Each structure stands twice: as C-alpha cells, then as structure tokens.
Amino acid sequence: MSGRLYVIGTGPGNPEQTTPEALAAVADATEFFGYGPYLDRLTLRADQIRHASDNREELDRAKAALDRAGAGANVCVVSGGDPGVFAMAAAVCEAIDHGPEEWHKVDLVVVPGITAMLAVAARIGAPLGHDFCAISLSDNLKPWPIIESRLRAVSQAGLVIALYNPISKARPWQLGTAFEILRTTLPADTPVIFGRAAGRPDERLTIARLADAEASQADMATCVIIGSAETRVIAREGRPDLVYTPRFIREETR
Numbered sequence: 001m002s003g004r005l006y007v008i009g010t011g012p013g014n015p016e017q018t019t020p021e022a023l024a025a026v027a028d029a030t031e032f033f034g035y036g037p038y039l040d041r042l043t044l045r046a047d048q049i050r051h052a053s054d055n056r057e058e059l060d061r062a063k064a065a066l067d068r069a070g071a072g073a074n075v076c077v078v079s080g081g082d083p084g085v086f087a088m089a090a091a092v093c094e095a096i097d098h099g100p101e102e103w104h105k106v107d108l109v110v111v112p113g114i115t116a117m118l119a120v121a122a123r124i125g126a127p128l129g130h131d132f133c134a135i136s137l138s139d140n141l142k143p144w145p146i147i148e149s150r151l152r153a154v155s156q157a158g159l160v161i162a163l164y165n166p167i168s169k170a171r172p173w174q175l176g177t178a179f180e181i182l183r184t185t186l187p188a189d190t191p192v193i194f195g196r197a198a199g200r201p202d203e204r205l206t207i208a209r210l211a212d213a214e215a216s217q218a219d220m221a222t223c224v225i226i227g228s229a230e231t232r233v234i235a236r237e238g239r240p241d242l243v244y245t246p247r248f249i250r251e252e253t254r
Contacts, residue, residue: 002105004028005069006076007092009083009113010041014199017114025076025111033065034078034088042078056140058088062095069106082115086136086164116223117162120195123205125234125242127193127225130249132160137167137174144174151178155185160231160245163224167215175224176215182226186210191233191243193225194218207233207241 006025011017018041026032026042036052044050053061062077069075079087089110096103121128133154137147154161161182166175182190188211196204196219206217210226218224230249234242 002102002107003069003071003073003075004107004109005065005092006074006109006111007079007083007089008076008111009079009081009085009087009115010038011114012081012116012119012198012200013041014119015041017119017199019111019113022111022113025109029074029076031065031068031073032076032078033061033068035080038078038080058091059095062088062091063099066092066095066099066103066106070102079113080116082113083110084112085115085134116164116195116198117225119198120162120193120205120223120225123195123198123203124193124207124225124240126244127160127191127227127231128162129245129247130160130228130230131158132162132245134162134164136164137178138165138171139174147174148177148181151181152185155182155226158228158230158249160228161226163226165220166218166222166224168220172215175218179210179213179215183210186226187229190229191227191231193227193243194222195225196222198223205240207243 006029008022008025031049031051032039033051035055039050039052065075065077077088077092081087083089117134135150139147188209190210192208192210192213194206194217228245231243231245
C-alpha cells in the first residue's frame with residue numbers, strides 16, 4: 001500500500017509565514033527530505049527522521065522520497081518559500097513522470113506557501129499590483145541565452161519582473177548583465193527593489209533606480225523586483241518609501 005508524499009514550503013524564513021496547512025503536513029509525516037537549512041526550520045519529534053541533502057540534488061531527493069512513500073511511509077519533501085516556485089514540487093512531478101508505475105500511485109499533496117517575491121512585495125508596498133512575472137537567473141537548468149531573451153521580452157511587454165537566484169560565487173556576472181539588458185528597454189528611474197531575507201531578523205530592503213542598480217547589492221538570499229514603466233515610488237517623511245504598480249494602466253503608457 002502506498003503512503004503519502006507531501007511537498008511543502010516553509011515560507012521565506014519567518015516561522016509565522018509557514019502556513020497552518022504546511023504545519024499539519026509536518027505533524028503527519030514520519031520522514032523528511034530536503035536541503036539541510038530548510039529542514040532546520042522545522043521542529044521535529046524524536047520519531048521523525050531527517051534526510052538532508054545538498055541543494056543541487058533535487059531530482060535524487062525527489063526519487064528517494066518517492067521510494068519511501070511507495071513503500072508506505074508518510075513523507076514530506078521540504079522547500080523554502082512556495083514548493084511550486086523554482087522548488088521541489090516540479091522535481092517530484094518530473095520524477096513521477098519518468099519513474100516506475102508504483103510512483104504514480106503515491107498520494108501526492110502539494111501544499112502552497114509564501115514565496116520570496118510575495119514577502120518582499122508586502123514589505124515594500126505593492127510592486128506586484130499589476131501584471132508581473134518571475135524569472136530565475138540561474139542557468140543550471142536552462143541556457144543563459146534563453147534567460148536573456150525572456151528578460152527582453154517581458155520588459156518590452158511592460159511586466160514587473162521578480163528575479164530569483166540573482167547571483168552566486170559561481171555566477172557573479174549574470175545580474176549585472178540582466179540590468180544592462182533591461183536598461184535598453186526600461187526608463188532609467190525604474191524602481192529596483194533588493195529584498196534580502198524578507199521577514200527575518202537579518203532582513204535588508206533597499207530601493208535603487210535601474211540606472212544606478214548594482215549587482216553587488218544582492219546575494220543568493222535576495223529577491224530582486226524590477227518595476228515596469230508604470231511602477232511608482234512614494235516618498236514618505238519619517239517612514240520607509242513605498243513602491244507600487246497602479247492597477248489601472250492607460251493605453252498610451254503601454
């Protein structure tokens with residue numbers, strides 16, 4: 001008899017942003033698979049087993065979890081943020097798609113969570129108040145030319161852009177290149193939000209003009225939100241500035 005496989009997200013890192021549904025899944029599961037720092041966010045009982053692995057081992061992790069669920073265990077695969085946004089839900093579905101028939105019989109429950117762009121947007125105002133998209137700058141799973149073409153397309157279409165995985169020691173140049181691409185289509189004063197560790201004690205939120213934005217302002221814990229031509233900054237004396245994208249866009253601004 002097959003067990004159940006939960007795929008959850010812990011949210012951006014603030015324990016209060018882990019959903020009650022995700023916590024219920026944690027209480028029901030007996031084995032947990034995930035990147036070590038994400039598993040560290042959970043408070044597990046003595047009878048619950050951790051299987052920590054490196055952050056680049058997503059497909060192997062999914063297969064191991066499916067093996068245990070196929071054997072009858074209640075298993076939880078743990079992501080940060082939302083499990084369906086550049087995270088483990090896709091890896092689990094891919095493993096099922098190409099895996100043995102018994103994996104198709106596993107009771108799969110994907111639990112929605114709060115992803116980084118939503119946490120950053122909430123802390124700064126409403127930059128995602130109109131049409132937007134999310135793009136990962138990591139070229140581990142797709143070629144860099146595809147990323148470049150998507151950046152050009154969505155900026156020309158007037159979408160607000162949330163950038164995930166903006167920079168790392170192995171990829172120090174890609175965010176700067178992304179800014180150069182966007183400067184060819186967006187106004188110089190387009191707001192760029194650098195949201196690091198939103199909602200956590202080490203949170204850092206800064207706003208820059210696209211013309212002045214620098215890759216050194218981000219790290220892998222940062223979600224970068226780049227406004228559209230319509231996105232506005234509200235300066236407030238004695239209060240943090242607000243950034244929002246109006247819900248109504250006039251024909252002539254497109």
